[in-house]
Amino acid sequence: MTDLETRLEDRLRSVLPADADYASARHVIEKGTRLEVRNGVVEPAATSHDEGVMFMVWRNGGIGYGATSDLTDAGLAVAVERASQWAAATSGRSVVNETPLLHTVGDYETPVAESFEAMGLADQIAMLVRVDAAMKVDERIVDRGAAILRYDVETLLVTNGGGRVAQRIRQVFPDLHATANVGSNTQTRTYGRAAFGGQGGLEVMAQHGFADAPVRIGQEAVALLDAPNCPTGVMDLILAPDQMVLQIHESIGHPLELDRILGDERNYAGTSFVTPEMFGTYQYGSELLNVTFDPTVAGEVASYGYDDDGTPAERTHLIKDGVLQRPMGGTISQARSGLDGVANSRASSWNRPPIDRMANLNVEAGDSTVDELIAGVEHGVLMETNVSWSIDDSRNKFQFGCELGRVIENGEITGIVRNPNYRGISSTFWRNLNGVANDFTTMGTPNCGKGEPNQVIRVGHASPHCRFAGVQVFGGEA
Amino acid sequence: MSVDNIRQEFDDLVSWATGTLQGDEVLLASMRGETSDFVRFNHASVRQAGSVQQQSLSVDLISGRNHAEGSVTLTGHAATDRPRVTALLDGLRAQRAVLPEDPYLLFATDGVDSERSVTGALPAAADAVDAVAAGATGNDFVGIYAAGSTYEAFGSSMGQRNWFDAATFNLDWSLHLRGDKATKNAYAGTNWDDQAFQSKLDWSVRELAALGRPPKSLPPGGYRSYLTPAAMQEIMGMLSWGGFGLRAHETRQTPLLRMVTEGASFAPSVSIAEDIVGGVAPDFQSAGFCRPAAVSLITDGVFDSHLVSPRSAQEYGVATNGAEDHEYPLAIAMDPGSLPAGGVLDALGTGLYIGNLWYLNFSDRTACRTTGMTRFGTFWVEGGEIVAPIEVLRFDDTAYNLLGDRLEGLTDTAETILDSSTYEHRSMESLRLPGALVSEMTFTL
Numbered sequence: 001m002t003d004l005e006t007r008l009e010d011r012l013r014s015v016l017p018a019d020a021d022y023a024s025a026r027h028v029i030e031k032g033t034r035l036e037v038r039n040g041v042v043e044p045a046a047t048s049h050d051e052g053v054m055f056m057v058w059r060n061g062g063i064g065y066g067a068t069s070d071l072t073d074a075g076l077a078v079a080v081e082r083a084s085q086w087a088a089a090t091s092g093r094s095v096v097n098e099t100p101l102l103h104t105v106g107d108y109e110t111p112v113a114e115s116f117e118a119m120g121l122a123d124q125i126a127m128l129v130r131v132d133a134a135m136k137v138d139e140r141i142v143d144r145g146a147a148i149l150r151y152d153v154e155t156l157l158v159t160n161g162g163g164r165v166a167q168r169i170r171q172v173f174p175d176l177h178a179t180a181n182v183g184s185n186t187q188t189r190t191y192g193r194a195a196f197g198g199q200g201g202l203e204v205m206a207q208h209g210f211a212d213a214p215v216r217i218g219q220e221a222v223a224l225l226d227a228p229n230c231p232t233g234v235m236d237l238i239l240a241p242d243q244m245v246l247q248i249h250e251s252i253g254h255p256l257e258l259d260r261i262l263g264d265e266r267n268y269a270g271t272s273f274v275t276p277e278m279f280g281t282y283q284y285g286s287e288l289l290n291v292t293f294d295p296t297v298a299g300e301v302a303s304y305g306y307d308d309d310g311t312p313a314e315r316t317h318l319i320k321d322g323v324l325q326r327p328m329g330g331t332i333s334q335a336r337s338g339l340d341g342v343a344n345s346r347a348s349s350w351n352r353p354p355i356d357r358m359a360n361l362n363v364e365a366g367d368s369t370v371d372e373l374i375a376g377v378e379h380g381v382l383m384e385t386n387v388s389w390s391i392d393d394s395r396n397k398f399q400f401g402c403e404l405g406r407v408i409e410n411g412e413i414t415g416i417v418r419n420p421n422y423r424g425i426s427s428t429f430w431r432n433l434n435g436v437a438n439d440f441t442t443m444g445t446p447n448c449g450k451g452e453p454n455q456v457i458r459v460g461h462a463s464p465h466c467r468f469a470g471v472q473v474f475g476g477e478a
Numbered sequence: 479m480s481v482d483n484i485r486q487e488f489d490d491l492v493s494w495a496t497g498t499l500q501g502d503e504v505l506l507a508s509m510r511g512e513t514s515d516f517v518r519f520n521h522a523s524v525r526q527a528g529s530v531q532q533q534s535l536s537v538d539l540i541s542g543r544n545h546a547e548g549s550v551t552l553t554g555h556a557a558t559d560r561p562r563v564t565a566l567l568d569g570l571r572a573q574r575a576v577l578p579e580d581p582y583l584l585f586a587t588d589g590v591d592s593e594r595s596v597t598g599a600l601p602a603a604a605d606a607v608d609a610v611a612a613g614a615t616g617n618d619f620v621g622i623y624a625a626g627s628t629y630e631a632f633g634s635s636m637g638q639r640n641w642f643d644a645a646t647f648n649l650d651w652s653l654h655l656r657g658d659k660a661t662k663n664a665y666a667g668t669n670w671d672d673q674a675f676q677s678k679l680d681w682s683v684r685e686l687a688a689l690g691r692p693p694k695s696l697p698p699g700g701y702r703s704y705l706t707p708a709a710m711q712e713i714m715g716m717l718s719w720g721g722f723g724l725r726a727h728e729t730r731q732t733p734l735l736r737m738v739t740e741g742a743s744f745a746p747s748v749s750i751a752e753d754i755v756g757g758v759a760p761d762f763q764s765a766g767f768c769r770p771a772a773v774s775l776i777t778d779g780v781f782d783s784h785l786v787s788p789r790s791a792q793e794y795g796v797a798t799n800g801a802e803d804h805e806y807p808l809a810i811a812m813d814p815g816s817l818p819a820g821g822v823l824d825a826l827g828t829g830l831y832i833g834n835l836w837y838l839n840f841s842d843r844t845a846c847r848t849t850g851m852t853r854f855g856t857f858w859v860e861g862g863e864i865v866a867p868i869e870v871l872r873f874d875d876t877a878y879n880l881l882g883d884r885l886e887g888l889t890d891t892a893e894t895i896l897d898s899s900t901y902e903h904r905s906m907e908s909l910r911l912p913g914a915l916v917s918e919m920t921f922t923l
Contacts, residue, residue, distance in 0.1 A: 042578050044538070047548040047569065049562075052532060065528025069551040072558060075531075082529040089604045090524040093611060121576045143729035181730035184739045186844045188731070264520045266660065267620040267652045270836075351530045351902075390839040392851040392870050394658050397923050399849045399872060401841055419842050423872070423923050452622035452650075453516045453530075453900035476842030477876070 009158060011073065012053065015080045016160040020087070022058040022099040023160040025080075026308060027051075028153065028350035035121075036147035037128040045121075052350035057083040058099045062091030067351045095262075100335040101309055103163030108305025110170040111298060114202040116150060124148065131211065135178040137218035140225060142186075143179040146214070148172065148205075149197075149446070151458070157310050165306045171458060172204040173197035173446050176214055180221040187224035187418055189217045189403055192242040193385055195443040197458075198299045207299070207442070220404060223416060230405045230420035230475030236380030237422055237471040238373055241441035243402050244463035246386040248363055249445060251426035252284075252291055253459075255395040256318055257450075258329025258341055259356040269450045270393030273427055274324070276339060282324040285430030290364040291319035293328055293342045301444025301460035302359040309354055311343040318342075318361075322431075329356050348455035355451050360444075360460035366436025373435045373467045375411040381473055382406040382413065382465075383420045391426075399423040419476030435467030479554055481595075481627055481643050484511065484533070487554055491535070492633035494556070495563055500571070505635040506538040506585055508764040509552070512903055514626035515603040519651070522614040527607070529626075532903070535563065536764065539570040543579040546570040584788035584798065586766030589638040596644035596758060598668025600625050609672055610649065613679045617686070620660075621651030628904050630760045640768075642760035644668075644906065649675070650898040652854055653682045659693065659867055661685040662708065662834055662854035666896040685855055694858045694866040700918040702829030704822050705880075706855075707893035707911040712835040714750075714810055714909060716848050717877060722752070722775045723805025724784040728794055733846040736878070737781045744779040744881040747888055749813040751775055752785060757809025757908040758896065762800070763788075769800035775807070779882075811910040815888030822889065824862040825915055830871075831857045831864065841874050849874040849922075872923040880916050889913040 012025040030050045036043040053076065054067040064086025066079035116124070132146040150172050157165040176191035196208040205211070239247055255272040259265060274282075295303050295313040306312055311331050318325055329337065330345025333356050345354040374382065388401030405420030406413045444460040479487075492507050499505060511533035518525040533552040538545055550566045552559045601609070606623055613619075625647035632640040648666040663682045665675050705713070720726035721734045736742035754761050755771040762768050765788045774782040785805045791798035817825055833855025841849045852871045857864045889912040899905040 041581060044545060044547045044580060044583075045573050045577055047546075047566075047573070049548075049550045049566070050534070051551050054528075063524075063526065065526065067528065067530045067532070069532045069534070070553040070555070072553055072555055075553060075555075079529075079531070085604075086527040086529065089607060090527050093524045093607075095520055095523045095525050121573060125576070125578075143731065179729060179731055184736050184844060186730045186735060262520070263618075263620060263654075264518070264525055266520070266654055267622065267650065267662075271658060349902075351532055353526050353528060355526075388839045388841060388843075388849075390837045390849050390851065390872075392658075392872070393836055393853055394870075397851065397870065397872050399839075399841065399874070399923070401839075421841055425923075449901065452518050453624060456901055477845035477847055 009156060011076060012158050015076050017057060017084060018160055020057050020059045020160055022101050024056045025053055025158050026350060027053045027156045030349060031152040033150045034147065035124055035128060036145060037132040038145040039143065040132060042125055050349065053079065054350050054353065055080045055083040057087045059087045060091045061094055061097035062087040062089065063094055064090065065353045096332055096336050100331050102311065103159045103161030104306060104310035104312065105164050106306055106312065107165065108167040110168060110199045112170060112201040116201050119202060131176065131214040134214035135176065135218035137215060138180065138222045140180045140182055140222055141178055141218055142181045145177050147175040149175070157308065159310070163310055165310045167304060167306065169199065169304060170201065171197060171199055171301060174205055174210045176217055178218045178221040180225050182225050185225055187221050189221040190385060191217060192443065193387065194446055195242045195245045197301050197444050197446060198442060199301060199303055200299050224404060224418045227416045227418045230381065230417040230473065231407065232474040234470055235473050236377045236467060236469055237473060238377065238380065238382040238465055238467045240382065240384040240465055241443060241463045242385045243383050244363060244466055245443050245445060245461040246389050246400060248361055248461050248463060249358065249459065250389060250391045251395060251398055251429065253358040253361045255426060256327050257356045258327040258333040258337060258339065261327060262333060262336055265450065268452050270395065273394040273396045276337060278324050279326055279339060283322055283431065284319050284324045285322045286433045287322045288366060288433050288436045289319055289322045289430055290317065292316065292362050292364060293318055293344065293359065294362055295359045297360050297362070297442060297462060300360045300442045300462060301458055303460065304359065307343040307345045307354065308347045309345040311345065313343040316342050328358060330354065346457060348457045352453060352455045355455065357450070357457050358448065358459045360462065362462040363464070363466065365438045365440040365464050368435055368437050370437045370439055370465045373437050373465055374408055374413060376435060376467065377408040378410060380408045381417065381420055382408060396426045398426060417475065420473065421475065422471050422473045424471055429468065432469045433466060434469050437465040439464045481629060484554060484629060485631065485641055487556065488631045488633065489639060490556065491559060491563065494560060495567065496635040498564065498567065499635055502541055504540040506766060507633045508536045509631040510534055510903060512626060512628040514624060514904055517607050517623040519610065519614065520620050522611070522617060522619040537566065539567055539574065540583065541574060543583055544574050544577055545580060545583055546573040546577060582789045582792040584765065584792040586638065587636065589634065589766040590768055591639050592762060592768065593641040594761065596646065596668060598645050599670065600645055600647055601670045606670065609675065613676060617683065618654040619651055620654060621649065623649045624900055624904055628906060632762050632764065632766055634766055638766055640762040644758055646896065648896055648898045653686045655686055655689045658870060659689045660854050661689060664898060688857065688864050689867045691866045693869050695869045696871060698922050700920050702826065703832055703916050703919040704826045704829065705832050705914045705916070707895065707913050709832045709835045710911045710914055711895055711909055712838050712850060713877065713880065714812070714911060716838050716840065718807050718810060722785045722807060724786045724790040724794060725805060727784060733840060733843050734781060735844045736846070742878055744776060745885040746779045747815050747885065748779045748881050749777050751811050752807045753809050753811035753910065756811055756910060759808035759906045763802050767798055767800045773799050808907045812892065812912060814890050814892045814912040817887035817889045817915055819889040819891045819913065822913060822915065823859055825887065826859050827862060828860045831859050846877045847874065848877065871921045873919055874922045875920040880919060884917045886915045886917055
């Protein structure tokens with residue numbers, strides 16, 4: 001720890017009210033970088049340094065938050081005073097009274113196999129120029145781009161009971177897109193639409209074949225121009241991992257967030273079709289469905305040691321053999337509901353209080369190969385890479401679209417189709433899961449929005465290919 | 479710290495940073511900040527209450543056609559901010575040395591100074607909470623109260639200065655009956671009035687009573703529908719996602735592609751503009767260009783003008799009209815029509831009164847075909863009378879239908895909606911929209 005960090009920690013501790021039932025200071029520094037090449041032109045390189053602190057004061061059943069980017073002594077004093085004032089103003093009016101929060105001590109840091117700094121800025125740009133150019137496989141490619149987004153987030157949580165949790169998370173999101181057009185027909189292929197991110201350094205770029213992807217992406221965008229529209233009908237559907245990310249996120253992740261079940265999100269992100277009495281008995285999916293909350297997976301986007309309330313994180317089954325086991329709710333939501341939960345109380349930054357979020361939410365691998373899943377389909381479509389997502393506020397009726405579909409007839413892929421979409425109902429869709437492959441793939445999404453005030457957060461998902469029976473499939477406009 | 483003091487600190491910081499520039503360097507600096515209170519409610523109790531004070535500075539450090547961009551949070555005190563800015567500029571110089579020339583760099587060299595303040599009378603935060611808590615008693619009230627000062631500024635090493643600040647509140651709430659049966663409302667502005675808030679709350683309570691009737695479950699199909707201004711906000715949000723930006727048009731990714739390639743159009747009654755003067759967004763942007771009072775986007779159903787960022791202007795050889803890089807409208811306004819707003823139920827006759835739409839996305843982007851859900855305050859109407867709330871429905875239809883040959887009329891008044899979004903900071907976007915009566919809207923699930 002540097003002298004500066006030590007001094008800041010001492011200053012944060014010194015302003016925490018010792019007489020509060022619970023008080024904490026959460027200091028966050030997020031450094032971001034964005035490099036992008038678009039159509040052969042290097043876009044302006046951008047760096048960011050975001051730093052601030054949020055105080056939480058819990059006294060006599062009232063809870064208050066005060067956040068500031070002013071880290072001078074005067075600034076810290078004002079912020080902690082505002083938190084104290086809010087605690088007083090909300091005493092007797094809060095949805096929760098006694099504090100269940102712990103004074104944890106611990107630390108966590110993303111393992112990095114190969115540092116980005118070892119590559120150098122000039123070489124990173126040269127790599128992006130190269131892959132951007134490789135996507136120009138045809139004159140019909142009208143727009144293309146290659147980008148790398150990186151985040152380096154350091155969090156220090158100290159409490160008035162001696163708690164101290166220090167964490168450093170390093171995330172990488174590579175991105176590619178190629179857009180092809182003829183007349184009113186425009187088709188875009190991407191590198192997983194930003195789903196192929198992860199924690200670590202340069203090794204994240206290789207995880208999903210970034211260097212080899214651009215030619216394929218360009219060729220597929222062009223091929224989609226001449227592909228027929230996706231067929232319409234009820235048929236078998238295989239989802240590739242970069243669509244499973246979205247399917248898991250929207251129709252398992254959000255409905256299992258305990259704050260939604262408790263009603264906190266009803267004015268914005270919505271409620272849930274899941275109710276408290278379902279846990280332990282409800283058949284969420286077929287017996288092939290096993291879902292874990294697992295912040296311990298090496299290299300996945302949202303791995304961490306502790307959530308932003310300081311609760312230690314561990315691998316936990318949310319759905320086992322198809323049966324719903326427990327929700328995703330942090331310590332406060334668990335106290336409010338009386339339900340067991342997980343360590344998922346997370347804040348988007350220092351300027352927002354923690355709420356129940358997904359972290360790494362994964363569908364566990366099955367026994368089949370992808371070829372075996374395909375061989376089991378008489379008439380169906382395999383869909384890759386999410387492009388459209390929409391679901392009702394109870395997270396039940398959904399409609400999702402993908403960039404590319406592959407028609408399957410009598411167990412073999414016969415060609416590609418454009419504008420593939422499908423719709424269904426969460427509470428029945430997962431019960432039609434009839435095949436889970438063994439190609440467990442770690443991914444994530446950089447943009448999960450929720451909360452009032454609004455918070456966007458980075459979430460991890462991992463999944464193999466999965467097959468569903470009897471799904472309504474359809475294409476775009478003629 | 480007062481808004482006046484923050485403005486002075488920004489002015490001093492840019493002037494000081496200008497003095498540290500090397501050679502032919504040019505500095506563009508934008509600041510954004512807020513001092514806001516946020517109070518979140520659930521079941522008419524407080525879920526979370528807090529305050530946020532934040533400032534961040536974004537700079538573009540230019541030398542010839544080479545440049546690099548960066549941002550840093552500020553404390554508001556010169557003694558701590560100047561070293562941060564020095565470190566930022568040093569880092570950008572090092573990056574710039576590696577980066578090639580940027581052919582699309584464009585910034586204002588003869589920009590105009592401006593200032594605008596939207597002032598009001600905000601209640602003390604605790605008083606507002608008291609008012610909300612008192613009004614919410616007895617109801618399942620869920621929502622958020624957000625209020626305080628927001629400010630944005632631009633300054634350049636060439637001496638240009640632009641300033642915008644606003645003191646606003648935005649109370650966004652819903653009252654819930656059971657399950658997903660709820661009514662939505664908002665009270666936003668610059669001068670809090672207890673009676674105005676109570677009046678809106680009373681309206682919510684009356685609508686909640688209508689939700690108590692047994693819900694009607696409708697099969698998929700086409701239904702005559704009235705879309706309130708709040709529902710139209712969602713439709714307009716989708717059109718804004720690439721609909722009006724020059725880059726999306728030039729790269730053929732706009733949802734209005736068929737307007738460009740096939741001459742498709744909306745109904746002649748549809749006129750849409752970026753109405754900066756009628757909104758609450760700043761009239762300047764981060765490269766120092768000023769925004770015109772209004773830009774006509776759709777006129778009499780036909781595509782008119784694009785929103786053009788400085789970068790697109792340089793890339794495609796046209797003039798900028800002060801859009802940010804995302805080329806997304808900040809103060810979209812749709813002309814009202816002639817349908818009496820007080821008589822929409824009579825005009826609807828039998829069909830769906832859609833209070834809100836939710837979670838829209840494109841099911842076929844280039845055809846502008848959009849899917850989404852009904853949400854709060856949506857009812858089945860017969861003979862001009864509300865009969866029952868409905869179970870949620872999914873629609874999947876094109877804007878060329880809803881705003882084209884199936885559009886029967888727009889209401890004769892347009893409602894101003896202050897965006898309640900608070901991602902990273904409180905939004906300064908707004909919309910002014912009428913309601914729309916359509917002969918048929920396609921529902922699929």
